[in-house]
Amino acid sequence: MKFNDLAEDTEDTQHSPAERSAAASRSTWVSVAVNIILSTAQIGTGILSKSQALIADGIHSLSDLVSDFVVLLAGHHSKKDADVDHPYGHQRFETAASLALGLILLAVGGGMLWAAVAKLQSPESIAQVHASALWVVGIALVAKETLFRYMLAVAKRVKSSMLVANAWHARSDAASSLVVGIGIIGNLAGYPILDPIAALIVGFMVARMGWKFGWDAMHDLMDRAVDEQEVEAIRQTLLETPGVSDVHDVRTRKMGDMIVVDAHIEVDASITVEAGHDIAVEARQRVLRRHRVLNLMTHVDPWRRPDLDHAPEHPCAPVIAP
Numbered sequence: 440m441k442f443n444d445l446a447e448d449t450e451d452t453q454h455s456p457a458e459r460s461a462a463a464s465r466s467t468w469v470s471v472a473v474n475i476i477l478s479t480a481q482i483g484t485g486i487l488s489k490s491q492a493l494i495a496d497g498i499h500s501l502s503d504l505v506s507d508f509v510v511l512l513a514g515h516h517s518k519k520d521a522d523v524d525h526p527y528g529h530q531r532f533e534t535a536a537s538l539a540l541g542l543i544l545l546a547v548g549g550g551m552l553w554a555a556v557a558k559l560q561s562p563e564s565i566a567q568v569h570a571s572a573l574w575v576v577g578i579a580l581v582a583k584e585t586l587f588r589y590m591l592a593v594a595k596r597v598k599s600s601m602l603v604a605n606a607w608h609a610r611s612d613a614a615s616s617l618v619v620g621i622g623i624i625g626n627l628a629g630y631p632i633l634d635p636i637a638a639l640i641v642g643f644m645v646a647r648m649g650w651k652f653g654w655d656a657m658h659d660l661m662d663r664a665v666d667e668q669e670v671e672a673i674r675q676t677l678l679e680t681p682g683v684s685d686v687h688d689v690r691t692r693k694m695g696d697m698i699v700v701d702a703h704i705e706v707d708a709s710i711t712v713e714a715g716h717d718i719a720v721e722a723r724q725r726v727l728r729r730h731r732v733l734n735l736m737t738h739v740d741p742w743r744r745p746d747l748d749h750a751p752e753h754p755c756a757p758v759i760a761p
Contacts, residue, residue: 466593466602467507470609473586474503477579488569490626491558492619492637493576495551499615499645500579502547506540506608533695534659537604541653544608548646555639559632568626568634576620583613598696598731604652611648615641662692669730673700676726682706682718684742697733700726708741715739 481497484490558565587609594602622637664670670689677686685705691698704722706715719737726735 462593462597462602464511466590467511467605470586470590470605471504471507473582474500474507477582478504480575481579484572484575488572489566490568490572490619490623490634491555491565492622492634492641493568493572495554495638495641496576496579496612496615496619498547498551499612499641500583502543502645503608503612505543506605512536531660531695534656534693538653538656538660540604540608541649541651541656544645544649545653546649548642548644548649551638551642551645553642555635555642558635559639562632565626565631565635567631568623570627573620573623573627576616576623580613580616580620583609583616587613608648611644615644618644659693664691665693665698669698673698673726673730673732674702676729677702677704677722680704680718680722680725682710682714683722687740688738694733697731700732700735701738702735703738703740705740705742708743 478497478500481493481500483497485493485495485497587606590602590606590609594606618640619637622633622635622640625633625637670691673691674686674689677683677689683704683706686702687705688701688703690701693699704719706718716739719739723735723737726732
């Protein structure tokens with residue numbers, strides 16, 4: 440299962456906040472409609488057919504509704520412009536939403552595990568499942584896989600990690616429906632214990648997905664850097680700027696689905712300050728056009744001259760008062 444679907448493309452024609460918000464809203468409302476229908480059918484049929492696994496799958500679909508509304512709320516807030524209190528904008532609202540998604544999935548998965556274990560401790564109470572449950576599982580499997588492919592395509596087009604998380608949530612639903620289907624078939628074949636076992640597996644899958652999303656979002660909130668491939672692509676764009684002789688100390692931190700970058704660029708030591716500034720401006724504009732970079736702070740160094748930024752401080756050096 441591939442979670443980092445945005446790492447395949449290190450360059451991007453930046454989408455406007457309005458475009459990303461509109462795409463997120465459309466795909467999420469489609470997910471809301473699908474999950475309302477599926478959760479109602481699964482829980483209702485699960486109760487009537489006496490299938491604990493189908494009820495668990497329905498609760499999983501119901502949890503998607505909560506996550507969908509979290510995504511809609513995050514999309515509304517993250518598109519706000521920068522202000523005095525948030526000079527880099529509100530993009531990290533999406534990261535916070537991904538963390539909330541992870542916590543929701545972790546809680547739902549834990550509840551499923553608890554219920555399934557309780558059922559396995561009393562195998563005599565496991566009822567025979569009605570065949571109607573299998574039909575509902577088949578419909579749910581097709582619907583969830585289709586929803587996953589649609590949402591992932593939208594997420595990759597607008598480069599939204601929050602939408603990727605929600606899309607993989609839909610894929611986890613499809614996988615859980617497959618497991619539930621196998622459990623129901625086993626129950627119908629005369630092995631009733633397979634139904635709560637299927638519910639147990641679904642609970643573990645949901646909890647594992649929640650841990651993954653929550654852990655990744657927490658690291659992003661702590662200014663985690665992007666991967667080396669993307670850092671190298673940004674460095675290459677800087678090197679291709681006319682007047683830039685070398686680049687070092689490229690540092691990145693994630694800001695929602697965007698990146699904030701600091702970089703040292705080396706220019707000819709004999710040119711004027713104004714010329715060096717113009718080169719830095721051009722380098723910044725190139726990076727912002729070609730990558731999903733929110734802001735680039737450049738530090739201009741003289742090419743092939745001692746870099747005082749990295750020189751060790753002399754213990755006896757005088758301290759100049761401000």
